[in-house]
Amino acid sequence: MRSLVAVEGRRRTPGRVPKPKRRRHTHRRSLLASIDKRANGTYRARYRPEPNSAQRTRTFTRKVDAQRWLDEVIAALVTGQFVDPNAGRQTVRDYAEQWRLRQVHRPTTAAHVETMLRVHVYPVLGDRPLASVLPSDVQSLVKRLSGNLAPSTVGVVHRILAAVFKAAVRDRRIVVSPCEGTKLPKNPKQRIEPLSVDAVQALAEAIPDRYRALVTLAAGTGSARARPSGSVWTGSTSCAAS
Numbered sequence: 001m002r003s004l005v006a007v008e009g010r011r012r013t014p015g016r017v018p019k020p021k022r023r024r025h026t027h028r029r030s031l032l033a034s035i036d037k038r039a040n041g042t043y044r045a046r047y048r049p050e051p052n053s054a055q056r057t058r059t060f061t062r063k064v065d066a067q068r069w070l071d072e073v074i075a076a077l078v079t080g081q082f083v084d085p086n087a088g089r090q091t092v093r094d095y096a097e098q099w100r101l102r103q104v105h106r107p108t109t110a111a112h113v114e115t116m117l118r119v120h121v122y123p124v125l126g127d128r129p130l131a132s133v134l135p136s137d138v139q140s141l142v143k144r145l146s147g148n149l150a151p152s153t154v155g156v157v158h159r160i161l162a163a164v165f166k167a168a169v170r171d172r173r174i175v176v177s178p179c180e181g182t183k184l185p186k187n188p189k190q191r192i193e194p195l196s197v198d199a200v201q202a203l204a205e206a207i208p209d210r211y212r213a214l215v216t217l218a219a220g221t222g223s224a225r226a227r228p229s230g231s232v233w234t235g236s237t238s239c240a241a242s
Helices: 065-080 085-087 094-101 107-125 133-146 152-170 197-206 210-222
Strands: 033-038 043-047 056-061 231-235 238-240
Touching: 056 065, 085 238, 094 107, 094 152, 094 231, 107 133, 133 152, 133 238, 197 210
Parallel strands: none
Antiparallel strands: 033 043, 043 056, 231 238
């Protein structure tokens, strides 16, 4: 006699056992993101960087803005470019000091970097969180330093600060460096005033005859060399270089 398998009062085909139904969870801890409308009419976007991590929230007036922000967060999570907003709360001074102590510098270079940061950067940006520094803040710092320092020194300070923020990007403290695109002051080019014809003639007449052709050659070609190779003029004699 054939055996029949009965489940919940229904007759099944002999020998076939039904698969157990999967249990559905109404609330799942692995929920990555969602948008809720609040009682005051605003929209709260929520997401979890990891399945069991704490939720991060942000409130928007319009749902479309909440969705756009949430899409950007999800894209960063999926591509591995996500940066925790809390990571950028460390101050510029604290992170820069940690960065400075990790660098492989000569003692003189290390002392120079410490001085540039302490004297020119920390008084303005030292107490600011890393994530709060904007490109406009860096540009303002450059403008302020340009009033008292030479353009070359301003460039050195900016390069050190840019290295600090570049390291912060690699450490996932911030998304982008605020030092990108900064306009630095240019070093003024010194205008070269050539000698007049009368001055060249006077100079040629003041030196021994054997060197007058060199004065004319240097004046005509703009040569920057003080003397021809292999000879030294001492004012009265010429010594051939060995």
